[in-house]
Amino acid sequence: METTQTKLQKPEAMIFDMDGTLFKTETLLIPAYHELFDRLREEKMYEGETPPEELMLSCLGMLLEDIWRKVIPDCSEAVHRRADELLLELELSGLKEYSTELYPEVKETLEQLSRRGVRLFVASNGLEHYVKGVAETHLIAPLFEGMYSAGEHQTASKVDLVRLLLDNHGVSSAWMVGDRSSDVEAGKKNGQTVIGCAYAGFGNGHELAGSDVLITSFNELVTLYDQAEDSE
Template identity: 30%
Template sequence: MAEGVMVQAVIFDLDGTLVATDRFWPDAARAGALRAFKDLGWDRDLPDGSVWMGMVGQPLEEAFEAAFPELAAADRKHLLDCCVEEEHRLLDEGRAGLLPGVIETLRQLDGMGVPLGVASNCSQGYLDALLGGLRISKWIREARCLDSPGISNKAGMIADLLLTFGTRHAVMVGDRQGDRDAAWANGLPHVHLYRGYAQWGESVSAEATIGGIDCLPEVLVRRTRAIDQVLSKLEVPGGAATIGVLGRRCSGVRDLARDVAARLKAAGREVQSLDGYGWLRDPDEVAEQDPDDPLVAVSEALDLNQADLALSAPLDEGCLRVVALPFGLHPSLLSSLERVIWADGTPEVLERRLRGEFSSLGGSRRMEWVRDQVWPLELAMTRAFPPSRLAHLTVDLSNALEPRVTLAPGPD
């Protein structure tokens, strides 16, 4: 069975991740500073290269304010404008270049059918000049910057790209802490390129770390291998059967179910996929749920009749039904499942994904509903019906790039 990439989008930072900004920015900044200092009659030393490179990846207005706090706003703007003008002059002269392995990696991922995006704290002119001038725009389906409509920061760029791509099953790749923060603000895993432009002492913890962009495909295929390991340990029946993927909200149930179905299809099985989250009733129409009576609460939150009709529908011989199932520990749901996978994650990661999923949609009320109603009810269900006894496998999805499989005792 050929290995593929499970994520449905990859979003890249630009400077220090795809582009070798050190080839032009320090020289441009020094030239611009010399011009500005002369124009304004300043007699002062130029910052060294580490100061200029420390600005890379940040919004330039903020970076210049941090580097030159003593300057009046108008003088600082003139300095910035001169540096940007010199930067574009060098770009027009062809000084920009890509980091090693970029073309090969973009071509490989695009060939796998993975949508690629860029999120950069730059202007539209800079973005267009680099994507076009370095001839990588043919692989980048969408790009966002600080000039993009409705965008004020990198987290907003990523949120907009996810909406455009129509998926949250994505990964962010970058070299600075700000890239990681923007990824986590959207509940996404982050791949840190440690040979980029992160400054001394800038700690960037991430789901994966790579020394070069050419290492990225190998990192992304780890999830594929983990899913294959899940299926190997699950001992998937050869005949018709229903596989339920259960777990707490925001643990990654739906993405895991989607990936399980994809790998079964790649192995030649006929697969029917169901998203049981469509059976949830509108929370605005459901009374406050009592976790002390979880079975009744689940019957109010989830349309069990609709679920039963879907899960009891006959399957063709040899066909597998893979269903992402909220509140799947309910006995009436479990009874329809031949195999059960329980998805889990740390509270910190679940909270991060919750914020990422709903904050970009302006869904503060839905976040409160999950925290105050759904999670307590799910916890009550796990106490009444322990996954450790009822699931065949537990999959820790705290690191979405590299799920960890744990064998459970399984049903009797």
């Protein structure tokens, strides 16, 4: 656990990214990704080899439209939108078919935080049915007061999504917990503490620059919370 010198204050709420923070995304995404390109080839919308899966994983945390611009930049907008549809369809069926995983201790840690009275939320750049589907499949949905997704709220950035969440639920102090630079930005630009998750390894070394604390396992959140000062 790496911390800055700033003493943390106990938050009223914690806001979690989904992919690479709560959910071990590659357990679902990799098989769905390969199937998606098989389908695009069948539909004559894509030719050639499937782009490297590492490229897709490096885009986690981005909005879908930005992901396809990076993964299949030479394809038309129509192909990108069809890829959106297929990915959602394949991921939702994959949640039932594949053996997908949360990161270790996620459910137990969320339950402990909830028992301590922390209000729990999700803020993800993913699609609504995907984000809610992951939470429901892994039996953590009831622990969250709200699950916000860019797909549902049509926000242009995670900064806007988190601002909407804070406003809608009257939250004044929160820890933003995530693994990408978009999570750091969303926390900081909304005046909140940022806990960077350094265990997923999808981003580069600079992704979490600016975080108040870096954690290497999810269950460190309980210790951090217990050691934090009571808010005045």
